[in-house]
Amino acid sequence: MSVFTKVSHEALTTFLQQYPLGALIGFQGIGEGVENTNYFVDTEDGRFVLTLFERLDYDDLPFFLGLMAHCADRGVPCPRPLQGHDGHVLRELCGKPAALVQRLRGSSALTPNVAQCHSAGQSLAQLHAAAHSFSIKAVNTRGREWRADTAAQVRPHLDDAGIALLDAALAADSAVGWERLPCGVIHADLFRDNVLFSGEEVSGIIDFYYACNDALIFDLAVMVNDWCFEQDGRLNRARYQALTEAYCALREPTAGERAAWGAVLCAAALRFWLSRLFDWYFPRDGDLVHVKEPSPYERILRYHVDHHALSL
Known part of the structure; x- marks a missing residue:
């Protein structure tokens, strides 16, 4: 916003x-x-x-x-x-x-505790269940084709290490096998600032303007990357366990989703690294425009690429 x-x-x-x-x-x-x-x-x-x-x-x-x-x-x-x-x-x-x-009550938890992560994971599963019966469809405008096109635009601005990371992430994205994963309506942008809390319970989910039809597990990966990593790129395992276990308790992932999980995490990190790189190098005019620093998502992406396989 x-x-x-x-x-x-x-x-x-x-x-x-x-x-x-x-x-x-x-x-x-x-x-x-x-x-x-x-x-x-x-x-x-x-x-x-x-x-x-x-x-x-x-x-x-x-x-x-x-x-x-x-x-x-x-x-x-x-x-x-x-x-x-x-x-x-x-x-x-x-x-x-x-x-x-x-305007919903509550406020975002920019440093969520374990109980809030559990509540957020439950809410994502509940959102997927509620949206299952929604009949209108929309493509993911930040899907694989967009990621490949945007990667080509930002590539000239990256150093050798950045290019190597980009290529590794694109390879992981290509290896997912998206067409074989369960799909439905996803929020696609459920960052911490898009979830409101009253205490430790979710009181609001906002900013639906990236919502689309895509792999359900991609939505969970977007959440994990934002909610479960520290600023220095380290995984907070307690948050990770609370969020993913709460989601999986309400919607059991398939064997295919579990097998693709590491590559999906890469693709979700790549999506936001690319959007931040693009906005950084090609800024838009406006009053109070908020351009987000790309480096946090570079660190998260590097975590996933550097053999840190996470189980789901």
Whole structure:
């Protein structure tokens, strides 16, 4: 989440007249993240999050907004998109597609404890179960083809060690056998800042705008890489055990998923190393744009490549 498009008080006031929400009290840009423009919005009737979609077009958005409503209806604590007076959830603001969603209670745990990791692993499995019956499909825009194309773009900026790591990770990605793994709707970006807690229980799962249909186990690998590694690239085994055991207790991985686990971890680390490298070398203009440092994911990827096979 970032602020690429500035919204005036007047424009937002006019926008909110399309909803039964009372008068605008205040709003504030959200600087974290890298893709869309986001604001916290307070009205007389509650607290909300406004998103202006900077890269996604109108045809993409029924999947994301419909998925959030579908999962919320099935008990997943995710933000429900708000309907306007006309019954629609998608509209336009400042020339961009826009939507307003509920602001959930709780806060992120940037240094989660073991109990929070357990709760997060359970929540991912519950999300996969709830989304299983969602009928709309979407491709993974950061899938294997994107990873190969982006690798070619950032390669000239890497030193010899970086190129060797990139080649090893691409080889692991190619060896996964993605078509043989169980697929479904995945969140694809369930980092610590996209999960809210009240105490040690998950109170919210947010930012569904990378969600897609892909290998379910890829979603777990994304979580492990963010939740279970320290800043210096060391694995926190207690967090790892808590998160993966909680997930596997609710959705048993197949033998194929277990066999591919090490390569899937590489692919998930590669995906975020590449996106951070691309944003680092080809930054976008905007106000409060948050560009994330690539090196943490380089360290995580190197951990996986350097024969540190993890069991699932």
